[in-house]
Amino acid sequence: xxxxxxxxxxxxxxxxxxxxxxxxxxxxxxxxxxxxxxxxxxxxxxxxxxxxxxxxxxxxxxxxxxxxxxxxxxxxxxxxxxxxxxxxxxxxxxxxxxxxxxxxxxxxxxxxxxxxxxxxxxxxxxxxxxxxxxxxxxxxxxxxxxxxxxxxxxxxxxxxxxxxxxxxxxxxxxxxxxxxxxxxxxxxxxxxxxxxxxxxxxxxxxxxxxxxxxxxxxxxxxxxxxxxxxxxxxxxxxxxxxxxxxxxxxxxxxxxx
Ligand SMILES: [Zn+2]
Numbered sequence: 001x002x003x004x005x006x007x008x009x010x011x012x013x014x015x016x017x018x019x020x021x022x023x024x025x026x027x028x029x030x031x032x033x034x035x036x037x038x039x040x041x042x043x044x045x046x047x048x049x050x051x052x053x054x055x056x057x058x059x060x061x062x063x064x065x066x067x068x069x070x071x072x073x074x075x076x077x078x079x080x081x082x083x084x085x086x087x088x089x090x091x092x093x094x095x096x097x098x099x100x101x102x103x104x105x106x107x108x109x110x111x112x113x114x115x116x117x118x119x120x121x122x123x124x125x126x127x128x129x130x131x132x133x134x135x136x137x138x139x140x141x142x143x144x145x146x147x148x149x150x151x152x153x154x155x156x157x158x159x160x161x162x163x164x165x166x167x168x169x170x171x172x173x174x175x176x177x178x179x180x181x182x183x184x185x186x187x188x189x190x191x192x193x194x195x196x197x198x199x200x201x202x203x204x205x206x207x208x209x210x211x212x213x214x215x216x217x218x219x220x221x222x223x224x225x226x227x228x229x230x231x232x233x234x235x236x237x238x239x240x241x242x243x244x245x246x247x248x249x250x251x252x253x254x255x256x257x
Contacts, residue, residue, distance in 0.1 A: 001237050001240050001241065001244075002030055002031060002032035003030060003031060003032060003199065003218075003221045003222055003225060003240050003243075003244065004031075004032050004033045004034070004199070004221075004243070004244045004247045004248070004253075004255075005031060005033070005034045005035070005199070005200055005201050005203070005218035005221045006035050006150070006152075006172055006198045006199065006200045006247050006251070007035060007037055007092075007093070007127065007152050007153075007172060007174070007200030007201065007202050008034050008035065008036050008037065008200070008201055008202070008203045008217075008218055009036065009037055009039075009043075009202070009203065009204065009205075010023065010034075010036050010046075010050060010203075011036070011038075011043045011046040011047070011050075012203075012204050014204040014215050015204060015215075015217075020053075022217060023054065023057070026217060026218055026219045027054060027056060027057075029219065030219055030222065031218045031219055031221070032056060032244060032255060032257075033056040033057070033058065033247075033253060033255045034054075034056065034057045034058070034218050035057075035058045035059070035060055035089060035090065035127075035247075035251060035253075036050050036051065036057060036058070036059055036060070037060050037062075037092055037093045037127065038059070038060060038061045038062055038063075038064075038092070038093070039062075039063070039064035039066070039067045039093065040063055040064065040067040040071070041063075041071075041072075041075065041078060044059075044061040044062070044078075044079070044082050047059035047060065047061065048061070048082060048085055048087070048088065051085075051087035051088075052087070055256045056255055056256060057087075058087050058088075058089045058251065058253060059085070059087055059088045059089065060088070060089065060090035060091065060092035060093065060127050061079055061082040061083060061088055061090075061091060061092075062079065062090075062091045062092045062093055062094045062115055062126075062127070063075060063079075063094065063111055063115065064093055064094065064095075064097075064129060065094070065095055065096050065097040065103075065108045065111070065112065065129065066097050066100075068104070068107055068108060068111050071111065076114055076115075076118055079091065079115065079118055080118060080121075080122070083118065083119075083122045083124055084122070088124070089124070089125070089251040089252060089253060090119075090124055090125045090126065090127050090251060091115050091116075091118060091119040091122075091124050091125070091126050091127070092125075092126060092127025092128070092129075092152075093127045093128070093129045093152060094111070094112055094115045094116070094126060094127070094128060094129065095112055095128045095129035095130045095131075095133075095137060096108050096109065096112055096129075096130055096131070096133035096136055096137050096140075097129060097130075097131045097132070097133065098131065098132040098133045098136075099131045099132045105133075105136070109136065109140060112140055113140055113143075113144055116140070116141075116144040116146050116149075117144065119146060119147070119148075120144075120145075120146060120147050123147060124148075125146070125147070125148035125149060125150065125250060125251060126146045126148070126149045126150075127149075127150055127152055128141075128149055128150065128151045128152060128169075129152060129153070130151060134156060134160055137151075138160075138163060138164075141164075141167050141169070142167065145167070146169070148168075148170075148250065149167075149168075149169045149170070150169060150170040150171065150172050150198060150250065151164055151169055151170075151171050151172070152172045152174075152200060152202070153172070153173075153174045153176060153200070153202050153206065154171045154172065154173055154185065154188065155176050155182065155184060155185040155188075156184070156185075156188060157184060157187075157188060158187050158188045158190075158191040160188070161188040161191055161192050162191060165192065165193075165196060169196075170196050170197070170198055170246070170250055171188075171192055171196060171197060171198075172197065172198040172199065172200045173185065173189065173197065173198075173199060173200070173224055173228065174200055174201060174202045174206040174208075174224060175201065175202075175206045175207055175208025175209070175211075175212070175216065175220065175223060175224055176206055177189060177208075177224050177227050177228065178208040178209040178223055178224060178226075178227045179208075179209060179212065180209070186231060189228065189231050189232075190231060194228075194232055194234070194239070194242055194243075195242065195246060196246070197228065197243060197246065198243055198246050198247050198250065199221050199224050199225055199228070199240075199243045199247075200221070200224075201216050201217070201218055201220055201221050201224075202216070203215075203216035203217050203218060203220070204216050204217065207220060208220050208223035208224055208227075209223065211223070222236075222240070225239050225240050225243065226239075228243070
């Protein structure tokens with residue numbers, strides 16, 4: 001069964017040597033569809049171009065918290081224009097990241113909130129990135145109430161997961177779920193009903209076990225599905241089928257089989 005990767009970064013330089021050959025090959029084999037994320041205005045352009053090149057590649061457009069420096073004031077109008085393109089299915093990835101020193105929390109929060117408001121205006125889902133910023137992320141989500149949202153690459157506690165579910169959000173897991181030290185992510189996964197879970201790679205990063213550290217691509221989504229199947233006591237086919245349906249429903253994907 002072919003699988004959907006709900007979160008990828010095919011603009012990354014790690015793909016420069018064989019980007020299109022790789023995509024041709026995995027989309028012909030075991031990958032049903034891909035949503036390519038954006039982190040700034042140039043990657044929005046890339047994601048939209050990629051979605052035009054492949055039937056089952058879709059685009060998310062947005063400004064990542066680590067890319068806010070130099071964002072022009074007019075960015076929200078640019079995103080609004082992009083959001084009206086037929087294969088743009090989400091605003092993402094957006095959020096808060098307090099991991100590296102000298103981050104501007106105030107500016108990050110402002111840009112995060114503005115993009116959630118835009119998503120609500122356009123009735124698009126948001127794809128949320130949150131690192132070392134759980135409380136501020138939750139506060140903004142409580143206040144802005146995105147119509148539809150998914151917290152990606154989740155590795156937080158079951159308590160945080162339940163709080164997000166209470167806000168109506170979905171949660172997606174990368175290859176991190178397969179890592180030996182991912183006990184907290186596994187416990188959270190146990191607490192989340194499968195109809196609120198989506199699968200992703202965040203490729204080229206976060207390659208699942210046994211590929212950890214190497215370049216990841218969407219065909220490796222199956223490794224995370226296998227781990228999820230084990231956690232939920234389901235077959236891999238059932239797990240893939242449910243997660244594919246969740247992604248199609250959540251992002252309103254017009255997937256061609
Ligand atoms: Zn990402």
